[in-house]
Amino acid sequence: MRTVEAARASVRARWPDRGAVVQWAVAAFTVALVLTPIVPVVLQSLMGRALYDGIGSFTARNYAGLVTSRTVLEAVGNSLVFGVLTTVIALVIGGGAAIAIGRTDMPGAKLFGELLLWPLYLSQLVMAFGFSIMYGPSGYVTLAAQAALGGHTPWSLYTLLGMAVVAAICEAPVTFLYCLNATRMADASLENAARVSGAGPLATLWHVTVPLMRPALVYSAMLNFTLALELLSVPLVFGSPVGIHFLSTFLYDEGIGASTPNYGLVGAAAVALLAIVTLLVWLQGRLLTNIGRFITVRGKATRPGRFPLGWLRWPVAALFALYAVFGVLAPLTGLALRGVTSFLTPLVPLWEVWTTQHLRMIVSSESYVRSVVNSVAISLFGGALATALVALVAIVTQRSPFRHARALEFVALYPRAVPGLVVGLGFLWAMIVFPPLGVLHNTIAILVIAFTMRYLPTGLGAVSPALLQVSPELDRAARVSGADWWTTSWAVSLRLLKPALFSAFALLFICFFKDYATAVFLFAPGSEVIGTTLLTFWIQGDTGPVAALAMVQVLLTFVFVYGVRFAFGVRVYG
Amino acid sequence: MADVVIESLTCRYGDVTAVDNLTLTIADGEFVTLLGPSGCGKSTTLAALAGLDVPQGGRLSVGGEIFFDAASGRNLHPEQRNCGLVFQSYALWPHMTVQANCEFPLKLRKVGAEERRERVKEALELVEMERFADRYPHQLSGGQQQRVALARTLVYRPRVLLLDEPLSNLDARLRERSRVWLSQVTRQVGLTTVYVTHDQSEALALSDRIAVMNQGRVSQLGTPQEIYDHPADPFVADFIGSSNFLEARVAEAGTGGRVVVELPDGERLAALTGKAFAKGEPVLVALRPERLGISDSPPAGSGGNVLKGRLTGRSYLGARTLYLVDVGGRPLRVESHRSIAGPDVWVEVPESTCVLFPKEGAGAA
Numbered sequence: 050m051r052t053v054e055a056a057r058a059s060v061r062a063r064w065p066d067r068g069a070v071v072q073w074a075v076a077a078f079t080v081a082l083v084l085t086p087i088v089p090v091v092l093q094s095l096m097g098r099a100l101y102d103g104i105g106s107f108t109a110r111n112y113a114g115l116v117t118s119r120t121v122l123e124a125v126g127n128s129l130v131f132g133v134l135t136t137v138i139a140l141v142i143g144g145g146a147a148i149a150i151g152r153t154d155m156p157g158a159k160l161f162g163e164l165l166l167w168p169l170y171l172s173q174l175v176m177a178f179g180f181s182i183m184y185g186p187s188g189y190v191t192l193a194a195q196a197a198l199g200g201h202t203p204w205s206l207y208t209l210l211g212m213a214v215v216a217a218i219c220e221a222p223v224t225f226l227y228c229l230n231a232t233r234m235a236d237a238s239l240e241n242a243a244r245v246s247g248a249g250p251l252a253t254l255w256h257v258t259v260p261l262m263r264p265a266l267v268y269s270a271m272l273n274f275t276l277a278l279e280l281l282s283v284p285l286v287f288g289s290p291v292g293i294h295f296l297s298t299f300l301y302d303e304g305i306g307a308s309t310p311n312y313g314l315v316g317a318a319a320v321a322l323l324a325i326v327t328l329l330v331w332l333q334g335r336l337l338t339n340i341g342r343f344i345t346v347r348g349k350a351t352r353p354g355r356f357p358l359g360w361l362r363w364p365v366a367a368l369f370a371l372y373a374v375f376g377v378l379a380p381l382t383g384l385a386l387r388g389v390t391s392f393l394t395p396l397v398p399l400w401e402v403w404t405t406q407h408l409r410m411i412v413s414s415e416s417y418v419r420s421v422v423n424s425v426a427i428s429l430f431g432g433a434l435a436t437a438l439v440a441l442v443a444i445v446t447q448r449s450p451f452r453h454a455r456a457l458e459f460v461a462l463y464p465r466a467v468p469g470l471v472v473g474l475g476f477l478w479a480m481i482v483f484p485p486l487g488v489l490h491n492t493i494a495i496l497v498i499a500f501t502m503r504y505l506p507t508g509l510g511a512v513s514p515a516l517l518q519v520s521p522e523l524d525r526a527a528r529v530s531g532a533d534w535w536t537t538s539w540a541v542s543l544r545l546l547k548p549a550l551f552s553a554f555a556l557l558f559i560c561f562f563k564d565y566a567t568a569v570f571l572f573a574p575g576s577e578v579i580g581t582t583l584l585t586f587w588i589q590g591d592t593g594p595v596a597a598l599a600m601v602q603v604l605l606t607f608v609f610v611y612g613v614r615f616a617f618g619v620r621v622y623g
Numbered sequence: 624m625a626d627v628v629i630e631s632l633t634c635r636y637g638d639v640t641a642v643d644n645l646t647l648t649i650a651d652g653e654f655v656t657l658l659g660p661s662g663c664g665k666s667t668t669l670a671a672l673a674g675l676d677v678p679q680g681g682r683l684s685v686g687g688e689i690f691f692d693a694a695s696g697r698n699l700h701p702e703q704r705n706c707g708l709v710f711q712s713y714a715l716w717p718h719m720t721v722q723a724n725c726e727f728p729l730k731l732r733k734v735g736a737e738e739r740r741e742r743v744k745e746a747l748e749l750v751e752m753e754r755f756a757d758r759y760p761h762q763l764s765g766g767q768q769q770r771v772a773l774a775r776t777l778v779y780r781p782r783v784l785l786l787d788e789p790l791s792n793l794d795a796r797l798r799e800r801s802r803v804w805l806s807q808v809t810r811q812v813g814l815t816t817v818y819v820t821h822d823q824s825e826a827l828a829l830s831d832r833i834a835v836m837n838q839g840r841v842s843q844l845g846t847p848q849e850i851y852d853h854p855a856d857p858f859v860a861d862f863i864g865s866s867n868f869l870e871a872r873v874a875e876a877g878t879g880g881r882v883v884v885e886l887p888d889g890e891r892l893a894a895l896t897g898k899a900f901a902k903g904e905p906v907l908v909a910l911r912p913e914r915l916g917i918s919d920s921p922p923a924g925s926g927g928n929v930l931k932g933r934l935t936g937r938s939y940l941g942a943r944t945l946y947l948v949d950v951g952g953r954p955l956r957v958e959s960h961r962s963i964a965g966p967d968v969w970v971e972v973p974e975s976t977c978v979l980f981p982k983e984g985a986g987a988a
Contacts, residue, residue, distance in 0.1 A: 520712060520714065522710045522711075522712050522714035523714050526708070526716070527727070529673050529675070529701050529704075529706055530702075530728035530731065530775070531728050532702055532731050540727070
């Protein structure tokens with residue numbers, strides 16, 4: 050027994066507070082990460098002069114300016130109308146697709162389900178460019194339609210409704226995924242009970258299945274509205290040219306474009322956006338706790354059957370085929386064609402305008418090549434670092450005796466409420482307010498940090514449910530057998546979390562790779578990413594190279610998404 | 624020496640007091656069972672011993688070493704206590720093989736590779752699982768997982784063995800076999816063992832002593848025999864063997880521990896009891912169903928207690944039959960291997976099986 054006594058002593062001799070050190074370090078880092086961009090924005094909103102002139106006296110003048118500025122009020126009005134329209138359209142598309150694809154015998158359901166998700170993998174900037182190339186005033190499809198209709202243009206994307214349709218196609222996958230999950234969780238016996246009581250398939254669908262989806266619809270409505278409010282790409286591409294301004298474009302224009310920006314007003318507008326989105330996210334949280342009351346998960350999963358559509362099968366499938374072709378494939382095809390033509394129009398055959406000049410240009414131009422390299426590096430290494438942070442935050446908040454675990458969780462999830470533009474602006478100003486951060490100026494490190502802050506909740510969302518599945522008794526067994534908290538976390542919890550961490554990494558990779566809104570304020574020559582390069586050159590009117598670069602991004606995304614799925618069985622979404 | 628001393632242990636969750644001022648001493652090498660219904664505080668006591676829950680008050684020590692002392696604020700982390708705990712869910716680490724599961728605690732103790740292999744082999748042999756060393760937990764049946772969980776705990780020779788309902792996830796037949804096996808293994812290793820269960824037959828079969836717990840307190844501490852034959856209060860009598868209870872009043876206080884009580888309908892029962900009762904005192908009479916006799920005709924010349932009743936129901940249990948008898952308006956359960964037709968039946972109540980308790984709250988009423 051002497052060896053055991055000696056071993057006991059060695060277990061005891063270990064510094065007892067190693068776990069506490071890790072917990073406090075993770076907490077301190079997370080709090081610093083989340084507060085760094087928010088503090089300067091709030092400070093600036095309360096100051097009369099620019100932050101880099103030093104901290105001056107505080108004033109409420111900026112907020113007064115905000116509510117009296119016609120430009121701002123108009124922008125807020127436009128943002129709200131745009132948000133509502135986008136939400137309604139996204140709900141119809143996403144909810145309808147969830148039922149048709151998830152619950153009926155529509156032919157090709159699997160394929161349509163896959164195509165419908167594509168906009169989620171891709172940057173909304175790329176989608177917006179695609180739509181512009183195909184459906185803009187001189188777009189390929191627009192011109193073809195004009196030719197067929199005798200000069201009449203049946204649509205315009207340069208209206209609030211037009212922009213809302215584009216944004217809704219980008220956001221519909223969110224609704225689709227939430228509703229699909231809801232229908233999967235649904236208890237089949239509820240539907241069977243309706244059938245046995247005499248309801249036909251369609252009556253059951255309408256009276257039982259759809260009402261059961263209601264909580265998911267309400268939740269995704271909130272989410273879509275929030276996303277629409279902070280969306281930059283679509284308003285910038287379609288609104289700015291015709292003078293329709295939004296909160297997001299106001300921030301962008303004033304923060305970057307204006308020669309003498311009104312910093313105080315920009316700060317106040319950013320805080321206003323932050324406040325609105327915080328309120329919405331808080332409401333989502335409330336809704337989610339309430340949704341829990343409607344979901345009954347049975348021990349034995351009885352997968353609900355599929356409703357036979359009968360003769361409606363083919364018309365419904367045709368509807369989804371049209372959506373997939375015109376809503377998803379056409380914009381991407383447009384980009385691809387624009388990238389290899391000197392100009393794209395139905396009036397001239399493609400082979401006459403065929404060119405490799407755009408491709409050659411992005412390969413030979415330093416800033417194009419650098420932005421691709423930077424994007425890949427940020428997504429790979431930054432994504433891995435962010436995944437490590439997500440793992441640490443998850444085990445500290447869920448699996449440690451850390452006293453402030455709940456508070457830490459709240460802080461770590463708060464970036465959900467911080468729009469990408471505000472994150473970018475905040476880090477930009479933070480480098481001014483906190484001089485030590487200045488060394489990160491013009492490096493891709495600041496982008497990695499900003500992306501990590503913004504997508505921390507996304508990563509946690511992928512990891513937390515998985516950690517909940519790991520029985521706490523496994524931790525407790527390790528503790529009793531002689532492992533301290535850190536050894537337990539390392540040897541047991543994190544090991545069991547490996548698949549979830551893989552998924553989180555894949556998700557963060559995609560988020561980092563397609564981001565443009567966070568980066569617009571932070572990039573500099575040398576630290577460009579694909580998103581910022583696309584935006585810069587689009588504004589300069591270089592549509593061809595932009596289309597070619599966008600296709601590079603799309604192809605790399607698909608290689609990654611389908612690569613991890615086939616190689617590791619990791620699904621980025623769904 | 625690894626005696627376990629629990630002094631005034633108190634555990635609270637918010638407003639709920641799970642363990643209420645519990646004091647219990649377990650001798651070195653003794654097998655003590657904490658027995659009680661769910662929520663009685665037995666698992667909380669075990670978790671407090673292992674260091675997984677921090678109590679609000681009291682003192683815990685094992686072999687003279689203080690694990691927890693509310694007064695001085697001393698609290699050892701679970702990993703510093705060298706306890707062995709077998710979980711209800713077994714808690715085998717699913718990403719490690721049986722071998723790796725057992726090696727992990729030894730690695731933590733910096734035991735060299737060779738000795739590690741030796742000791743894991745030894746432990747797995749003890750639980751007859753040496754052939755499964757390379758399997759993963761999900762490749763094992765419930766009973767096999769339970770054996771591995773025990774081996775993983777024994778491999779580092781803990782000072783005390785804590786078992787939290789280790790048999791409750793097994794099916795009925797396997798549970799019975801594992802009970803016998805567990806009894807043999809624990810006797811063999813001779814560790815001080817604290818066993819938590821809600822299953823009275825496990826407690827009776829395995830334990831040196833049983834602590835019957837109710838609402839965070841120990842209702843009775845004693846050998847299985849004592850607990851069964853002389854329950855300390857109505858709760859114990861009901862929980863172990865589910866007694867019948869009849870309300871009565873003391874008619875003759877008597878001498879030599881013999882008390883005669885009168886039921887509300889005037890029938891009288893004689894009972895042998897060690898306790899003193901005053902004449903006229905309201906009491907509860909506890910009768911174990913399996914110790915009562917039942918017959919179709921009045922038993923001849925026994926001279927003992929006999930109650931006449933009507934048969935109201937029966938439930939065939941296989942080896943025996945449970946009869947429901949109405950005695951003067953009160954239901955009485957009787958278990959017997961005899962086949963009775965009824966409807967008039969006679970229930971024999973041996974004097975020694977009548978256990979009397981003072982009726983609680985009688986003073987107020």
